[in-house]
Amino acid sequence: MKLDCKAMDDLLVDFLYDELDASERARVELHLRECAGCAEEMARLAGTRRLMGTLESPAPLRDDTYLMQVAKRQARLASAPKASWGPLGRLLTRPSYVTLPVAGLVLLLVVGVTLGDEIQALFGTRTDSIEMVGEPRMAPPDPPDFSADGAAGEPEDHRLLSESSVGLALEVEAAKGDWSEETEDGGAKRRHEDQRAARAVGRRPESKTSVPLAKQEEDSVKSEATAFGEIGGPSIGRSASAPRVVSPPEARPPPQAAAPPRASPSTTAQSPMADASQSPEPGAPVERARRQHAQLESHAPSRFGSEDRMRSPATRGMPLQEMDSQLFGARSSASPLPDEQQLRLERARSLVAAGRCEQALLLLEGTFEGPEDAVAEKHALRARCFEATGRAVEARDAWQAALDASPGSHFGELARQALRRLE
Amino acid sequence: MIDARTDEALLGRYRARGDVRAFEVLVRRHRRALFAFILRFIGDPHKAEDLLQEVFVRLATRAADFEGRASVRTWLFTIARNQALDELRKARHRATISLDGSSDAEGGAMPLVERISSEDPSPDKALCCSRLQPVLVAAISSLPDEQREVFLLREYAGVPFKEIAQITGVGLNTVKSRMRYALEALRRTIVEAGLEEELLEGREAPEEREASQEAVGT
Numbered sequence: 001m002k003l004d005c006k007a008m009d010d011l012l013v014d015f016l017y018d019e020l021d022a023s024e025r026a027r028v029e030l031h032l033r034e035c036a037g038c039a040e041e042m043a044r045l046a047g048t049r050r051l052m053g054t055l056e057s058p059a060p061l062r063d064d065t066y067l068m069q070v071a072k073r074q075a076r077l078a079s080a081p082k083a084s085w086g087p088l089g090r091l092l093t094r095p096s097y098v099t100l101p102v103a104g105l106v107l108l109l110v111v112g113v114t115l116g117d118e119i120q121a122l123f124g125t126r127t128d129s130i131e132m133v134g135e136p137r138m139a140p141p142d143p144p145d146f147s148a149d150g151a152a153g154e155p156e157d158h159r160l161l162s163e164s165s166v167g168l169a170l171e172v173e174a175a176k177g178d179w180s181e182e183t184e185d186g187g188a189k190r191r192h193e194d195q196r197a198a199r200a201v202g203r204r205p206e207s208k209t210s211v212p213l214a215k216q217e218e219d220s221v222k223s224e225a226t227a228f229g230e231i232g233g234p235s236i237g238r239s240a241s242a243p244r245v246v247s248p249p250e251a252r253p254p255p256q257a258a259a260p261p262r263a264s265p266s267t268t269a270q271s272p273m274a275d276a277s278q279s280p281e282p283g284a285p286v287e288r289a290r291r292q293h294a295q296l297e298s299h300a301p302s303r304f305g306s307e308d309r310m311r312s313p314a315t316r317g318m319p320l321q322e323m324d325s326q327l328f329g330a331r332s333s334a335s336p337l338p339d340e341q342q343l344r345l346e347r348a349r350s351l352v353a354a355g356r357c358e359q360a361l362l363l364l365e366g367t368f369e370g371p372e373d374a375v376a377e378k379h380a381l382r383a384r385c386f387e388a389t390g391r392a393v394e395a396r397d398a399w400q401a402a403l404d405a406s407p408g409s410h411f412g413e414l415a416r417q418a419l420r421r422l423e
Numbered sequence: 424m425i426d427a428r429t430d431e432a433l434l435g436r437y438r439a440r441g442d443v444r445a446f447e448v449l450v451r452r453h454r455r456a457l458f459a460f461i462l463r464f465i466g467d468p469h470k471a472e473d474l475l476q477e478v479f480v481r482l483a484t485r486a487a488d489f490e491g492r493a494s495v496r497t498w499l500f501t502i503a504r505n506q507a508l509d510e511l512r513k514a515r516h517r518a519t520i521s522l523d524g525s526s527d528a529e530g531g532a533m534p535l536v537e538r539i540s541s542e543d544p545s546p547d548k549a550l551c552c553s554r555l556q557p558v559l560v561a562a563i564s565s566l567p568d569e570q571r572e573v574f575l576l577r578e579y580a581g582v583p584f585k586e587i588a589q590i591t592g593v594g595l596n597t598v599k600s601r602m603r604y605a606l607e608a609l610r611r612t613i614v615e616a617g618l619e620e621e622l623l624e625g626r627e628a629p630e631e632r633e634a635s636q637e638a639v640g641t
Contacts, residue, residue, distance in 0.1 A: 013602045013606070016606075017577055017583075019583055019584060048622060049606065051622055058462065060458040060472055067479050070484070071483045075441030075483075076441065340488075393569060397569055398592065401597075
């Protein structure tokens with residue numbers, strides 16, 4: 001089949017960068033011989049490319065010493081739990097979230113025994129246990145020992161801890177922090193309990209997990225301090241560094257109440273803790289831990305059941321506009337998504353709903369393969385984030401990507417509308 | 424030989440056995456292309472070194488998150504690209520603040536464009552080639568981000584269009600049309616700088632480039 005100029009136009013850059021297969025290439029060459037217009041255009045592009053190709057690309061100057069130290073250290077951290085934790089370590093470092101419920105139980109048991117009454121404050125939702133998946137990697141508190149890079153050494157070290165081991169968990173917790181901050185009585189209650197928990201743990205500075213976790217708090221997420229305030233384990237030591245006393249203790253409802261948060265018009269959200277605080281009656285910590293685990297298990301099919309409820313249409317409508325309710329209204333059918341991606345998508349949804357766009361974007365970075373509508377939703381969420389942070393160009397790209405991913409879906413339609421709006 | 428292994432195999436070794444040499448090979452293999460991309464994207468060599476390092480730190484710290492749905496290279500460039508975009512945003516934000524909001528959105532971080540165009544425009548034959556490099560740099564930096572990233576990834580980092588689509592999160596056709604716009608815009612800038620003759624077909628490139636990177640349309 002012969003190429004017309006329109007078809008040719010689509011192939012020019014492929015031809016220029018040698019990305020055509022032999023038969024397509026032959027067809028393009030044939031057309032170029034016969035069509036002066038296309039040949040001229042191709043010559044222009046090729047000339048530009050050739051000239052641009054003369055630009056020297058300098059090599060990076062910095063040597064890899066520091067990098068290799070990081071790599072070694074990271075490798076050590078990754079393998080450390082296996083040695084010191086035995087079967088437990090192996091379980092916890094398993095690279096998937098398959099072991100979540102089990103890890104959660106272990107965490108609850110361990111911490112439950114040591115913290116007694118504080119467990120309720122520490123462990124609200126089953127998402128907490130996600131931390132455990134990453135945590136053992138940083139369990140052995142290593143002294144920061146790379147001074148090779150001078151000033152860069154210390155902050156890098158901290159960032160390394162936070163970004164790697166808890167990357168996802170932090171995002172997750174950030175979302176939680178938001179939710180509870182935006183509730184009124186529920187949030188106040190939790191904040192108070194959190195402080196109690198922090199104080200309790202603060203008395204045990206030798207606690208193995210507290211060292212790296214506290215450390216990571218000092219890192220670059222400082223500005224997000226309040227968002228991370230509701231983290232269970234990681235909130236250890238926070239009371240000292242980030243005072244978040246928003247409401248006096250007496251304003252807190254009795255622990256049994258677990259009152260559904262009042263919905264204010266602008267910030268309507270339910271505390272993700274609502275679930276967990278349903279069984280606050282005293283009992284042996286281990287017993288309670290078991291019960292909590294049973295709760296987790298009962299939600300197993302949809303790991304984020306409580307949050308789904310939390311985002312039911314009635315409780316949605318965060319500080320966002322109608323576009324968002326549309327976005328969240330038709331969630332992509334993410335069931336065939338791999339666990340990790342589903343997790344990301346779920347997290348990103350709540351982050352976007354909570355207005356934490358930067359974190360949502362972080363979570364959504366990288367490739368994302370799955371059902372078309374899930375990919376489209378991913379891009380729609382990104383687009384929304386970019387819009388919210390005033391990045392029009394990226395927003396347009398992301399909408400375009402959403403449209404490309406699944407033109408026929410709800411998100412494709414949203415993207416079309418958005419693109420029209422942005423024109 | 425460890426150097427002959429695929430990126431994915433190397434990352435697997437590093438992840439499973441803590442094989443730091445495998446990690447090192449990955450770094451050596453990709454640092455130059457990543458650096459070329461980051462440098463031309465943000466224009467600041469020091470920052471580019473920082474970001475390059477950060478990309479590999481992430482490779483080390485997040486190795487366990489790699490799931491093989493895209494190539495390691497795609498993953499690395501995705502990280503690099505996102506970091507570079509963040510950096511540009513920060514730089515523009517700073518520029519906006521310092522200039523009382525008078526900086527323009529696209530060229531805010533790229534003062535070189537203005538510097539070049541304010542130089543004596545008369546093309547001196549003897550000086551043309553030494554002047555060429557800064558003109559090319561300026562031309563690249565004057566591209567809109569979404570065109571620049573595509574152009575840099577394809578031209579200097581050797582990433583195929585399909586992978587660029589994955590990295591930038593847009594469709595393949597969008598990538599290709601951006602490439603096209605980029606080439607056309609670059610050409611305009613070069614012509615405006617009085618270097619039209621340099622664009623003529625068949626001229627020998629003054630710098631050594633691999634044959635594969637020479638124009639193929641002749």
